[in-house]
Amino acid sequence: MNTFFDIEEDGRVEMPQWNELLIKVEKIESKYDGSLRNSVSNSEIIKMKQTIQQKLGNIIIPESYIEFLQNVNGLDFNGLVIYGVDEILLDNEADEEVQGFIETNELWYENDWQKKYIFFGNSDTAWYCYDLNKRVYVELDKPSGTLIQFFDSFDSMLSDALEASLL
Numbered sequence: 145m146n147t148f149f150d151i152e153e154d155g156r157v158e159m160p161q162w163n164e165l166l167i168k169v170e171k172i173e174s175k176y177d178g179s180l181r182n183s184v185s186n187s188e189i190i191k192m193k194q195t196i197q198q199k200l201g202n203i204i205i206p207e208s209y210i211e212f213l214q215n216v217n218g219l220d221f222n223g224l225v226i227y228g229v230d231e232i233l234l235d236n237e238a239d240e241e242v243q244g245f246i247e248t249n250e251l252w253y254e255n256d257w258q259k260k261y262i263f264f265g266n267s268d269t270a271w272y273c274y275d276l277n278k279r280v281y282v283e284l285d286k287p288s289g290t291l292i293q294f295f296d297s298f299d300s301m302l303s304d305a306l307e308a309s310l311l
Contacts, residue, residue: 160208160299165306169221172310181217181242184229189213191233195246200253203262205245206274206298218242219265224309226265226272226302257289264298265305272305274298 170180184192189210196203217238218228230244231237245264252258252271261273261282270292271284281295283304295301 160211161303162212162299162306163215165303165310166215166219168310169219169306173221180215180219181228181238181240183215184213184217185235188229188234192229192245195230195233199246200249200262205262208298208302209264212302218244222309223268224265224305225267226305227263264301267305267308270305272301 166180173179192213193205196205212226213229216228217234219226220240220243225243227245227248228242230246231242232244233246234242249263252261252263260276261271261284262276263271263273265272266286269286271286271289273282273284274280275282275294278294281298281301283292283295283301284290285292293304295304
């Protein structure tokens with residue numbers, strides 16, 4: 145697994161909290177002879193961004209989501225699914241089925257009220273999204289769409305979702 149981190153002004157290295165949680169998930173998976181999915185390449189990220197523009201419109205995906213994909217192409221762990229690069233855009237065939245970001249958003253967009261969100265993942269009880277109107281990351285009740293909580297960044301939303309899956 146690749147590790148991404150931020151270098152603070154005082155020279156300290158700080159990993160996003162989700163990265164530490166992903167390491168815990170990886171340890172649990174390995175106990176059961178499982179593993180995390182492979183990371184995606186830069187060319188796969190470029191293809192994903194181009195296809196998003198073609199199919200979903202002028203959506204900019206956050207850099208921290210790209211960092212997540214450069215660690216692991218999506219996640220399916222203990223009821224939590226974080227969408228990855230769609231299988232059709234991968235250079236090599238995936239070892240296991242990936243719920244693709246584009247195909248899943250297209251599916252959710254069949255309901256008009258859901259078009260105001262960018263969906264990054266879901267659990268048994270929630271969707272993890274970006275609200276395009278309010279410009280904030282949110283956890284929504286599934287299926288009612290009622291706001292559960294909002295987050296100031298993709299990193300904090302992903303960390304919260306991972307923490308819940310590790311309980």
